[in-house]
Amino acid sequence: MKEIKFKPKSKLKEFLGEKFIAVNAFAALIGILLIFTFIFKEALPIFTDSETREEAGVDKMVFKQEYYEGRPSKWSWQPNSEVPKYSLFPLFIGSLKAALIAMLFAVPLGVGAAIYSSEFASRRMRELIKPVIELLAALPSVVLGFFALIVLATFIQNLLGLTFRLNALNAGIALGLAVIPIVFTVAEDAMTSVPQSLRDAAIALGASPWQVSVSMVFPAALPGIAAGVVLGFGRAIGETMIVLMASGNAAIISASLTDSVRTFSATIAAELAEVVFGSTHYSVLFFIGTLLFVLTFVINLTGDMVLHKLKERLQGKLR
């Protein structure tokens, strides 16, 4: 090894150096705060400017509006109309539908695969499954969107005879593929972290491997699995490219899973190019961005807290 000589350094350089490191360390924190500040700042006119409030105040975005005299009031998103309509409800339904379908698809597959990997698989199998999931996670969302648009949509339409080629189901499945790695990783992590002592205790009492899983591992790891689902849902709500390319982008309010949908994220991506800076439409898009930020923030915080509690539970109290 090379001889390491440490020449004495000046106290000032030392001090500045350490402060420099500390400042950099707060970058993530500053970043998050900046993001929220600047996005919310551009959305402020919705609350402060009277003209903007007239067109797109919070009440207009939430409640049914009677846009034309004599016609029934409804929720509608048509920002480029003679009478601009800024109801967020269709977009909310859109995001929700896509995310729910994604979870319905991703949770059984992700949790199921995680259970197999942690409870049944041999060491070698586990070494094979992990890269597969990582490969899935490495797929850029634009590629998943591309696949859904070009291949999956036709497949589903031919299989189910659907009217709309691009719809919530199509986007939801592709979204689910993006979410599976998250659910799998967190759930598998939680299950493999269950202390061996618990498993040993059950084995000692005569349990078969599956009985060990059901009696010991699942109850212990359940918060972790739940956290994985929550974090996956956060990803599903916020994802942009997949829904932009595969969902049809029609702001429809309906219960059908095979109708097209328009999500919050896709709306921003599709419409941001054409807004005049400072217009009402501009403020509304930034408001949607703020909404997304807050929503995913809360979801992720919840998931992280649950994971944190779980870690404490498994490691702290059971030595």
Next chain:
Amino acid sequence: MKRIFIIALAMTLLIGVVVARNTITVKGSDTLVRLGQRWAEEYMKTHPEIVIQVSGGGSGTGIAALINGGTDICQASREMKDKEYEQAAEVGVEPFRISVALDGIAVFLNEENPVDVLSTAQLKGIYTGAITNWKEVGGADDKIILYGRENNSGTYAFFKEHVLDKEDYSDYTQTLPGTAAVVNAVSKDKNGIGYGGIAWAKGVKYAAVKKNDTTEAVLPTVETVSDGSYPIARELYWFFNGKPEGKLKALVNWALSAEGQKLAEEIDYVPLLDKQAKANMVD
């Protein structure tokens, strides 16, 4: 040593900024983007010192960029709205409009669809959601699937103003980001209907459109758009900030010249009549 290298690298990168590129930015209508790109390609061949950068995004995008200062030329397939003129005035932008070509908005039908002819009233009914089944317009008993454009599209806006009489599209219209996507969707969907510039259709058939029940139904072609017999025809515009001068003026006059207009016709756009083109040139 490493530090010197990094600083040198940084400086070379920044210095480039001071010497600005001789670029013309063209943004806007997806209907016009092919034409814009073709014109740019040809023009740059004979004017190698100029760089023309063309992108789409929709007429609304181009207009917003013109107002925001993000583009030299805005391509638009519709006129600017009053509100947009207001917004421009607020920031000191004076939109100067020149029409550079003509276009018809074709109605696309799947080749297997028995329907061939639609009146503008029927089109309005279909796209506002009043008519929902093909049998109501002489076709099979099937639900009509509507394909349309995003709300930043000039084609969207023009169709809405002139065919829908400013009413809203049905919520069930699938929004697609470009005319090509609309054509593609209709070609794959036998119950689909779409609209878009006539320079695009591949794999679909045009509906012959009639103004009302008494007139002849007309297919969109270069001739019928030029002579005005096709009911859904429009001008395609270039908007500038103030009257164009220098390199911008040279470019637009070239586009309006016989050479430029012939190029437009070669790629299936409808050229302006000679008289009109000459009248539009900037002096």
Next chain:
Amino acid sequence: MIEPIKIDRPPDRQIPRELVFRPKSSGVVPRGLTLAAVLIIVVILAIILGNIFIGGVGTINWKFLTHPPEQGMEAGGIFPAIFGTVALVILMVIAVVPVGVLTAVFLHEYTSPTSRVTRLIRVAINNLAGVPSIVFGLFGLGFFIGFVGGAFDSIFYRGEGPVWGQPAIIWAALTLALLTLPVVIVSTEEALRTIPSEIKDASYALGATRLQTIARVIIPQALPGVFTGSILAVSRGAGEVAPIMFTGAAYYLPYLPTRLNDQFMELGYHIYVMATQSPDIEATKPILYGTVLVLLLLTFMLNFVAIMIRSRMRKKRVNA
């Protein structure tokens, strides 16, 4: 029915309940079902990769990778998109790696895992990782282009059209840097954890200050992790489209980005625009598939290298 032992009390102090594991459930059905889940995932992945490979492999050749597009994307190559992607991630790495490494060092060396500062920074990192990519795009537009770029312009370029206050590769790179910051931090932290404390002690024993130890001992030791993090960040950054849609990516440029305030073509953005807005979908399909395949190969290659480095690093940790 099995009665599980309550697990919030240590087992050996537990008053044992009657626990009988009757050898009923052999676990064949659950095993089968969960294996099916694994297989379904594998099959779907194989279909996607297979479809892309078959669709794109015919298009990739030397010309495709080194020539610009021609005839409105119906012919030619995607070189500018490759160049733009590379330039973008290089700038991104320059921005994100120093900050990420220093953050990880700070968390590892300067704070205790339970202090409030640590928890605050960790919350920030975790949430940064969860912010939707389009929100990053909004941030890039509102902050970098609008605020920073606008400020630059009004101070240095008064009177001229926007120079920095418009979509540019530097802003897109900075936006992506913020997005990939958590990846770099986490990777570096993993590496820092593998450094045995004896090495640090030795350094201090030789009279080094904390800063010197960090610079000369710790960071060099952690380089594999830093490297892994950079590669993962690059792989992630090359694939994200939403953050760069409004901060600098363009579909057709007749020049390559050589200045910090140039726009750029990029693989992911190219795929998006071509897939949704190309004039002749059938004609551009081969090129579209080719581009997707190039992006995928790039991504997977990078991930593979990162995984190799990381697994070798982990083995080192186990043996330490």
